[in-house]
Each structure stands twice: as structure tokens, then as C-alpha cells.
Amino acid sequence: DQQVKQNSPSLSVQEGRISILNCDYTNSMFDYFLWYKKYPAEGPTFLISISSIKDKNEDGRFTVFLNKSAKHLSLHIVPSQPGDSAVYFCAGGGGGGADGLTFGKGTHLIIQP
Amino acid sequence: ETGVTQSPTHLIKTRGQQVTLRCSSQSGHNTVSWYQQALGQGPQFIFQYYREEENGRGNFPPRFSGLQFPNYSSELNVNALELDDSALYLCASSKGGGETYNEQFFGPGTRLTVL
Numbered sequence: 001d002q003q004v005k006q007n008s009p010s011l012s013v014q015e016g017r018i019s020i021l022n023c024d025y026t027n028s029m030f031d032y033f034l035w036y037k038k039y040p041a042e043g044p045t046f047l048i049s050i051s052s053i054k055d056k057n058e059d060g061r062f063t064v065f066l067n068k069s070a071k072h073l074s075l076h077i078v079p080s081q082p083g084d085s086a087v088y089f090c091a092g093g094g095g096g097g098a099d100g101l102t103f104g105k106g107t108h109l110i111i112q113p
Numbered sequence: 114e115t116g117v118t119q120s121p122t123h124l125i126k127t128r129g130q131q132v133t134l135r136c137s138s139q140s141g142h143n144t145v146s147w148y149q150q151a152l153g154q155g156p157q158f159i160f161q162y163y164r165e166e167e168n169g170r171g172n173f174p175p176r177f178s179g180l181q182f183p184n185y186s187s188e189l190n191v192n193a194l195e196l197d198d199s200a201l202y203l204c205a206s207s208k209g210g211g212e213t214y215n216e217q218f219f220g221p222g223t224r225l226t227v228l
Contacts, residue, residue: 004155006155034216036219041221042221043117043203043205043219043220043221043222044156044203044219045219046216046217046218049216089155089156091155100146100148100158100159100160100161100169100171101146101148101156101158101217102158103148103155103156103157104155105153105154105155106155
């Protein structure tokens, strides 16, 4: 039972354009969501998070949108840069955080020059 | 500020053996979580330690066990290794005791191969 789904294994975007990464979830108990970025041979790096009581959070080039009724969130990166090429993971966290994070399988974002 | 470190980087074991992986948490962090990432999958939560006690556990059998030390560093022990245990093992540290959400910072991982 996959509680967090990232249905696009890969995404190719031209440099300077907007990258939109999508994530769906089934667990209504998630209190917050996070996006992590991962380069090969490195651990995931935290990018941005959003509480379940909000519908948008912005940090520089990164914006996360949450649609609770659709159980869907998306990460927008604008403008996309070559250094953004990485695997992006969406994760959900429950109340208290003691149950750890539930991750999707990731989307490999490729920024083309 | 020192980040999360893990050792060893790579490890090869045979089926049935036991393995211990180590993690040093980021300065100022008192909570450590362990994740298993199989090839092509996202990280899967194994367990979390706070104040030297297990604070939450994912869907992993008892042969996966851990420890947290007074300096907040941690060990992951896996007994009776199986081929499916081959994966990248990630450690993440955070502030707080799991009562409130805190951002988790990940180490580079240990790549375990079971033959």
C-alpha cells in the first residue's frame, strides 16, 4: 500500500522554464509534507515543507502547493537551473513525527540546456 | 556545524551474517531516524530514537534493532542478513523529541550488499 505516490519516474525541462513535480497521497493523517532533493552518492537534502493547514509555501525559486481535497501536492521550480537536475522525493509526516516520514519513489528531474 | 555522518560508506556481507551501521547526528540534534532505500524506491522508515529509546518503528522485523548513545549518535544492527536487505541505509537527525515536526537532515548513507 503506497501512501505517497510520485507517478512520473522522470521529467525533462528546459533551463529557464518552470519544473512542476507532482505527488499524490492517500493517508489523511499526514500533518505536513516535505520535498527532498537527492544527488547520486549523497543523502537527501531538505528543500521545502508545507503544513497540512496551508495551501502554499514559497522559498525563493521553490513553491509547494497543497490541495487537500484532491490529496495532491506539487513542487514548482522557477526558473529551472542545471543544478536542479536530481531525484526529487515527496514525503508525508504524521502527528508528532515519531512514525518517521513516508516517501514516494521519487522523480528524476533533468534540466536541459 | 558538523553534518550527519555515517560509517562505513560501503559494506559487503553474506547471507546469515550480522551487520552494524553507525551514525553521528548533526550538532544540536537529539533525535535519530533510520531509513532503508532499495534500488528505485524511496527511503522507507525503519525506526527512530530519542533520548536513547526507540520512539517509533516502521514495518521492519525485530532482527532490525538499534541503539542511541548519550552523545546522540546511533547504531543500526541487522541480524540474520537476507539478500533483500541489500540497500542504501540512511540516517537522519533532527531536533526535538518527535512531539513536534522537525526537519530531518540526512547523512550520505551506507551501501550494504548481501551476497
